[in-house]
Amino acid sequence: MKELAAPPTDYYLLDDLLTDDERMVRDTVRRFVEREVLPHIGGWWLRGEFPRHLIPALGSLGVLGANLPAEYGAAGVNNIAYGLILQELERGDSGIRSFASVQGALVMYPIHRFGSEAQRRRWLPALARGEAIGCFGLTEHTAGSDPGAMSTRARRRGDGWELSGTKMWITNGSMADVALVWARTDDDEIGGFLVERGTPGFAAHEVKTKASMRASDTSELVFDGVKISDDARLPEAKGLSAPLACLTQARYGISWSAVGAALACFEEALAYARDRVAFGRPIAATQIIQARLVDMLTEITKAQLLAYRLGQLKDQGKLRYTQVSLAKRNNVRAALEIARDARSILGAAGITLEFHAMRHAANLETVDTYEGTYDIHTLILGRDLTGFNAFGA
Ligand code: TGC
Numbered sequence: 604m605k606e607l608a609a610p611p612t613d614y615y616l617l618d619d620l621l622t623d624d625e626r627m628v629r630d631t632v633r634r635f636v637e638r639e640v641l642p643h644i645g646g647w648w649l650r651g652e653f654p655r656h657l658i659p660a661l662g663s664l665g666v667l668g669a670n671l672p673a674e675y676g677a678a679g680v681n682n683i684a685y686g687l688i689l690q691e692l693e694r695g696d697s698g699i700r701s702f703a704s705v706q707g708a709l710v711m712y713p714i715h716r717f718g719s720e721a722q723r724r725r726w727l728p729a730l731a732r733g734e735a736i737g738c739f740g741l742t743e744h745t746a747g748s749d750p751g752a753m754s755t756r757a758r759r760r761g762d763g764w765e766l767s768g769t770k771m772w773i774t775n776g777s778m779a780d781v782a783l784v785w786a787r788t789d790d791d792e793i794g795g796f797l798v799e800r801g802t803p804g805f806a807a808h809e810v811k812t813k814a815s816m817r818a819s820d821t822s823e824l825v826f827d828g829v830k831i832s833d834d835a836r837l838p839e840a841k842g843l844s845a846p847l848a849c850l851t852q853a854r855y856g857i858s859w860s861a862v863g864a865a866l867a868c869f870e871e872a873l874a875y876a877r878d879r880v881a882f883g884r885p886i887a888a889t890q891i892i893q894a895r896l897v898d899m900l901t902e903i904t905k906a907q908l909l910a911y912r913l914g915q916l917k918d919q920g921k922l923r924y925t926q927v928s929l930a931k932r933n934n935v936r937a938a939l940e941i942a943r944d945a946r947s948i949l950g951a952a953g954i955t956l957e958f959h960a961m962r963h964a965a966n967l968e969t970v971d972t973y974e975g976t977y978d979i980h981t982l983i984l985g986r987d988l989t990g991f992n993a994f995g996a
């Protein structure tokens with residue numbers, strides 16, 4: 604297969620650090636996004652549609668839960684290749700990447716890490732192939748940044764459980780065949796429960812008024828006395844650290860994927876600035892536009908280096924969740940600022956969906972909020988540095 608030309612934004616020759624396999628994985632997903640996503644994404648986003656028809660192809664490409672072991676049907680790639688996959692998906696759209704993040708990091712990972720062997724065999728191959736869709740219900744209307752304040756309950760009923768409560772802002776929620784729901788048990792411990800679509804008392808309602816992440820399914824999940832058997836509980840998920848460990852996996856991926864959105868915006872702004880003439884010369888020939896482009900490239904290069912080093916640490920088993928917070932916080936905020944700046948360089952044209960910057964900027968408002976807001980990651984890092992917890996009373 605022909606190698607793609609090095610992107611203009613690989614300023615520090617990071618390609619040289621990648622193995623042939625990592626480059627091949629990245630280029631395969633990039634081609635897929637260029638062919639299947641970019642020509643259509645503006646329309647899907649405008650109409651508020653998630654492109655469900657792409658799910659089987661994402662499964663065949665091996666991008667779902669790609670860093671999990673091949674034994675359960677996943678691709679079994681390393682964490683650098685996994686990061687590159689998410690980077691390329693978000694170069695297309697944050698909503699497509701979010702689908703893959705939730706499926707892999709927030710549904711497949713917890714089933715693999717905290718589930719029984721029967722749960723792994725039942726769900727992981729189908730989720731990897733895209734034949735089943737999963738969602739992850741942690742956030743509630745009144746418990747977002749502070750998931751420990753959740754009020755969803757799992758009460759013991761005979762041999763099984765009864766779930767009651769509501770989850771909010773759940774990606775893939777209306778499409779999901781299986782919802783991983785986090786709930787407080789009678790002994791006040793947080794546990795994870797697999798609830799299948801169609802179980803009586805379980806309903807999902809899609810949020811239709813979003814001005815961000817429009818090509819993504821975001822839903823409210825309602826559990827009204829939902830009865831499930833004991834084998835629907837993840838046996839090894841005990842306490843808040845279990846869902847938080849899943850968030851570390853998803854935040855790791857977002858540290859890479861934000862770079863993809865930033866690259867898309869930067870490359871678009873650079874091309875436009877070279878072409879667009881104002882006052883008799885290309886705007887790229889003005890000092891202000893050049894300074895802005897240089898700042899964008901500098902932030903992208905820093906973000907790429909952070910993501911790459913994070914991947915090495917993860918592959919070596921040395922990763923601390925606070926290091927992931929640093930990269931998620933920095934890379935998403937950098938991408939958001941780059942997207943806004945790219946939009947501004949495009950002038951009026953930049954507000955349309957014929958270009959990508961505005962869509963990415965709107966999406967990145969969500970990415971800056973979910974998986975721990977920018978401020979929450981500041982507090983996680985502040986606590987790590989000082990030993991003082993500044994979250995609340
Ligand atoms: P805290 O005392 O900090 O922690 C309780 C226990 O958990 C451990 N822990 C973690 N372990 C692994 N990874 C992490 N990121 C961890 N954070 C904490 C911690 O060591 C402790 O363990 P142990 O053994 O001592 O019990 O608990 P806290 O209640 O003070 O937590 C505060 C805070 C702010 C850190 C946490 O609650 C937080 O991260 N809040 C943000 C919530 C959030 O990010 N929600 C995301 C929901 S999912 C989502 O947005 C999906 S978007 C779709 C997509 O990803 O594409």
Ligand code: FAD
Pocket residue numbers: 705739740741742744746747748749771772773774775816821969972973974975976977978979982993994995
């Ligand atoms: P709040 O916690 O109410 O925060 C509001 C503001 O207060 C923020 O600026 C925050 O930084 C600030 N703040 C909060 N506490 C403090 C403090 N102690 N000190 C200083 N400032 C503070 N959740 C899931 O469980 N699963 C999903 O699949 C999922 N998908 C999502 C998809 C979308 C499109 C969106 C928008 C959200 C999604 N979420 C999901 C929810 C997301 O994780 C939460 O929105 C996020 O954790 C923030 O919670 P909140 O919205 O309740 O904000």
